[in-house]
Amino acid sequence: MKFLKVGRVAIITRGRYAGKKVVIVQPVDNGNKPHPFGHAVVAGIERYPSKVTRRMSKSRQEKRSKIKPFIKVINYNHLMPTRYTLELEGLKGAISADTFKEVSQREDAKKNVKKVLEDRYTSGKNRWFFTPLRTSQFPQRRMYTNVIWLQQERSECQKKSLPRSLAQ
Structure with a gap:
């Protein structure tokens, strides 16, 4: 070659x-x-x-x-x-x-x-x-924890009774 x-x-x-x-x-x-x-x-x-x-x-x-x-x-x-x-x-x-x-x-x-x-x-x-x-040893695990973190943030926004457009 x-x-x-x-x-x-x-x-x-x-x-x-x-x-x-x-x-x-x-x-x-x-x-x-x-x-x-x-x-x-x-x-x-x-x-x-x-x-x-x-x-x-x-x-x-x-x-x-x-x-x-x-x-x-x-x-x-x-x-x-x-x-x-x-x-x-x-x-x-x-x-x-x-x-x-x-x-x-x-x-x-x-x-x-x-x-x-x-x-x-x-x-x-x-x-x-x-x-x-x-x-990176565990790229899937990092992605999975990011998804959980995003779900927790969304649930917190919904608890604060924000308008639906801001909660998403």
């Missing part, structure tokens, strides 16, 4: 990392023998950094600024691209399809990704990438 290029930020829609933000490191449009479909090697954030304030000590700020990364080969069907891009020079040669063959290589790649992402976070660039997605 033309728009899924290196550095494009996407959101994973399925699986263990659903809802997590990733950056595309190596796109493979036509597939290959182990993965015979369009896919991408991505690096993402499994655990986002916590909120940091100025009142916290330096050690606490460093502790809360830690990131837990992951690397993964993922099908294009399970990625939702965003309008954002991320320039990660340190990741271009560090991760490839061969990285996933041995566990030790994967661990080294994860450490490299962690270092690059934490440097990016501490520099203050691309703040949106380092915040978790905001989703």
Whole structure:
């Protein structure tokens, strides 16, 4: 796909990392023998950094600024691209399809990704990438409580014996 290029930020829609933000490191449009479909090697954030304030000590700020990364080969069907891009020079040669063959290589790649992402976070660039997605857990419940609240207001207006046009 033309728009899924290196550095494009996407959101994973399925699986263990659903809802997590990733950056595309190596796109493979036509597939290959182990993965015979369009896919991408991505690096993402499994655990986002916590909120940091100025009142916290330096050690606490460093502790809360830690990131837990992951690397993964993922099908294009399970990625939702965003309008954002991320320039990660340190990741271009560090991760490839061969990285996933041995566990030790994967661990080294994860450490490299962690270092690059934490440097990016501490520099203050691309703040949106380092915040978790905001989703409403219970949109139906909120709508239901609003309906009850409106019904209570109407009943109060009727009790005050206001004209019918104002009560509605």
